Amino acid sequence: MILSDTIFYFFAVLLIFFAILAVSSKNKISGLLFLVPFICTLSGILIALGFEFVALSLGLIDLSSICVVTVFAIMIEENNSYDSKNIKNLFAFFMFSLFLVFLINVVAAFFGVSNVKEIAVNNDIFSFKELGRHLFYSRYFLFQISGVILFCGASGAIMLVYGIEGKEQEKIKKSKIHKDEDLELVKLAPEKEGAKI
Amino acid sequence: MITIYHFLLLAFVVFVIGFYGAVTSKGSIARIIIAFFVMQAGIAINFMAFAKYHGDIMGEVFYMLILAVGAAKIAVSLAIMLVCFRKHRTDGEEAV
Numbered sequence: 001m002i003l004s005d006t007i008f009y010f011f012a013v014l015l016i017f018f019a020i021l022a023v024s025s026k027n028k029i030s031g032l033l034f035l036v037p038f039i040c041t042l043s044g045i046l047i048a049l050g051f052e053f054v055a056l057s058l059g060l061i062d063l064s065s066i067c068v069v070t071v072f073a074i075m076i077e078e079n080n081s082y083d084s085k086n087i088k089n090l091f092a093f094f095m096f097s098l099f100l101v102f103l104i105n106v107v108a109a110f111f112g113v114s115n116v117k118e119i120a121v122n123n124d125i126f127s128f129k130e131l132g133r134h135l136f137y138s139r140y141f142l143f144q145i146s147g148v149i150l151f152c153g154a155s156g157a158i159m160l161v162y163g164i165e166g167k168e169q170e171k172i173k174k175s176k177i178h179k180d181e182d183l184e185l186v187k188l189a190p191e192k193e194g195a196k197i
Numbered sequence: 198m199i200t201i202y203h204f205l206l207l208a209f210v211v212f213v214i215g216f217y218g219a220v221t222s223k224g225s226i227a228r229i230i231i232a233f234f235v236m237q238a239g240i241a242i243n244f245m246a247f248a249k250y251h252g253d254i255m256g257e258v259f260y261m262l263i264l265a266v267g268a269a270k271i272a273v274s275l276a277i278m279l280v281c282f283r284k285h286r287t288d289g290e291e292a293v
Contacts, residue, residue, distance in 0.1 A: 008199050012207045019211055019235045023218030028227040035234050042238045045207075049249055054257055058241065061264050062234065065271040072275055073227045076282045134258050142258075146265040153269025157276035 007048055015041045018097075029077065032070045037097035039063055053128050204246035212239030226278040230271065237267055 018038035025031040039062045046055035135143050215235030222228035241260055248256025 005199055016210055019214045022231050023214055031231045046245055049245055051245055054260055061268055069230055134254050139258055142262055146262040150265050150269045154272045157272040160276040161279055
C-alpha cells in the first residue's frame with residue numbers, strides 16, 4: 001500500500017514538473033521536447049491504474065505527433081540558436097528522462113496503484129478483448145465518427161496547405177510578363193561618340 | 198491511501214497548467230499545441246480515474262476516440278503553422 005502511494009505521488013510530482021517545464025520554457029523546441037517525458041509519465045500513471053492499452057496507444061500516437069511537430073518547429077525556427085553543445089545537452093537530458101520514466105513505468109506495472117481500496121474494481125473488464133468488443137459492437141458509430149473526423153482533419157490540412165500554394169502559384173502566373181501583351185520594343189537612337197555614362 | 202480525489206486534483210492541476218499555457222501563448226501555434234497536449238493529459242487522467250472508480254469501460258472507449266480526434270487536431274495545427282510561416286515568416290507569434 002505504501003509503495004503504491006509513493007508511486008502515485010512520485011508520478012504526480014513528475015507530471016506536474018514536466019508540465020510546468022513544457023509550458024513555461026522560453027524555447028518552443030525545448031517545450032516540445034519536455035512533452036516527451038511528460039507523456040511517458042502520464043503513460044506510467046495509466047499503467048499503474050491498469051490501463052495498459054490506452055497507455056500504449058497514448059505513447060504511440062502522442063509521441064509520434066510530438067516528433068512531427070518538433071521537426072516542423074525546427075524547420076520553421078528562423079534564429080538558429082542551437083549550437084552543437086546545446087543540442088548535446090538537450091539530447092542527454094532527453095535520453096536520461098526517457099530512461100528514468102521507462103524505469104519507473106516498469107516499476108508501476110508491477111506495483112500499480114490499482115489495489116487501492118476505493119479504486120479497486122474487477123480488472124477483467126479493462127482487458128484488450130473487452131475494449132475491442134465495446135469499440136466494434138457497442139460503440140461502432142462513435143468509432144466510425146472519430147475515423148471520419150480524423151479523415152476530415154487530415155484532408156482539410158492538406159487542402160489548407162495546397163490551397164495557399166495554388167493561390168501563390170496563380171499570383172506568380174499573373175506576375176509573369178508576356179512579350180506580346182505588355183512589352184513594347186522601342187528602337188533607341190545610338191549614343192553619341194565619346195558620351196560618358 | 199489514494200482515492201479518486203487525488204486523481205481529480207492531479208487532473209485539475211495539470212489542466213490548469215495547460216490552460217495557463219494556452220492563455221499566455223501569445224498566438225504561437227507551437228505553444229498552443231504544447232498547452233493542448235497538457236490539457237488533454239488532464240482530461241485523460243479524469244476519464245481514466247472515473248472509469249476505474251465506476252468500473253465502467255466507457256471512459257477508456259471515449260479516451261480512445263479523443264486520441265483519434267487529437268491526431269486530427271495536430272494535423273490541422275501543423276497546416277495552420279505552415280501557412281502562417283509561408284505568409285508571415287513566423288509560426289503565428291507576431292502574425293496573430
